[in-house]
Amino acid sequence: RGDCHLHSDWSDGGSPIEEMGRTAIALGHAWAALTDHSPRLTVARGLTPERLRRQLDVVARLNETWAPFRLLTGIECDILDDGTLDQEPELLDRLDVVVVSVHSKLRMDARAMTRRMVNAVRDPHADILGHCTGRLVTGRSRPESRFDADEVFAACAESGTAVEINSRPERLDPPRRLLRRAVEAGVLFSVDTDAHAPGQLDWQILGCARAQECGVPPERVVNTWPLPDLLAWTREGRVPAPDRGTRS
Template identity: 70%
Template sequence: MDPVRALRLIAFHLERTGAPGYRVRAFRRAAEIATATGPDELRRRAEAGTLTQLESIGPTTAGVIAEALAGRDPAYLVELTERDAPELVGGHELRSALRGDCHTHSDWSDGGSPIEEMATAAAALGHEWIALTDHSPRLTVANGLSAARLRRQLDVVAEVNERIAPFRVLRGIEVDILADGRLDQDEELLAQLDVVVASVHSLLRMPEREMTERLLAAVANPHVDVLGHCTGRIVVGRGRPESQFDAKEVFTACAEYGVAVEINSRPERLDPPRRLLRLAVDLGCDFAIDSDAHAPGQLAWLGYGCQRAEECGVTSDRVINTRGANDLLTRSRR
């Protein structure tokens, strides 16, 4: 077991199980220090018992490094892995068919990790690609990307792709659907992107007819590939009710325009609810089973979406992220 990988895996599992951010950051920082120190110096310090003299290396992270260098799976990692085993009763076939994730966030907006960290974690899960879909400018609470910042991000994505090939980060955005159905980003810039997820984040309780027209306008936009978390509901804590709209009308438009309905895998969303998911199946929609991950550990939430998709009759041929990146891009440029 490589000690750096062990530290990163621990951070991954802590994140997935909702551990406090400072604990996750402690293991990620320790992984950075271990990388900079190098294996020979780490081994020398482990033998001398001086690992904790390194910056940001405490007794727990030092123990993980020492166990890994000794050829053992660190006990803390084993414990976390066993505790973090997802309680899924189905969806395994769909999960194994997924080759990428159409909805992820980085620290450019409200995510917690750099682009390359997200990509590395996705590759470790067996993905071939992810779409980077940080927020658009009007979502200021999420540090949404202005057109200028998005253009800079596209340059960074190109650099990352050179380093991590053949894994691929697709250029994308989660663009806000404004109250009148327009999209919150320059149209010419949206045309340059590989994946556009369009979602409602404001005025979630507008009247049903107005919300229906709002979603229909977004779905009809030729740049939109995925309709994100369509009801906006939250199912944990105090929760948030579903937005009201004519689902038959909206999903019929999705099928007509080739816009995939997102099956959002975040445990607090699980959107759309099963009755609407079954309706979308009956109306001939395609789907994107997405993690909506804001941190590397959350990329593994896809299983929750796969389980619900299987329960509602979604087959792999109707899930766009079962495709390779090139096939997906061919579809998105319909």
């Protein structure tokens, strides 16, 4: 039904918000989440609180003409070294979807990285753990970050934070062995494109194929949920969430 992770030219994407939204509509999505980067990632023109507030106004204006499709407000929020999130809590409260990702010190000691990620996914604002290993498998490849995947996935299952199945061809993160362990841990999943251009929004099929291959139950994929259920889940730290057994 939708995509929880895409970028615009407000940060490091290549196209305006409106073009990304219209492409999602053309693909048949019912909703999509705009998740530009947070301030610390300066190389990606991360959004300061002031710029993010302006972006919220832009999204609100676009949604006035796009019904029934809805562009959700969101952010890809850096996980700081101690596991705290790189944005004002008041602003995170206002957003529909918060993806939390590690973008710095990817070679951190495994125990420290585990603590960092566990702290982040337990934050009540965190909805989705983005590209959890940080690996790159093509071009200038990058190895996986080292952490206790079972501990991180257990924290995700306990807190209701979804594990992203990142569909970018150079990421395909998490790798299959970890994806299967995440299934065993009972976590929720979000199959996302991490698109930085309109033509990348159809990469979602790559993540869907990996989900099917690794036995991800469709009812645990948040992209399959109707919008009211999705929003109830992302706001469950602030309002009661619906019974997950009633997803349709």
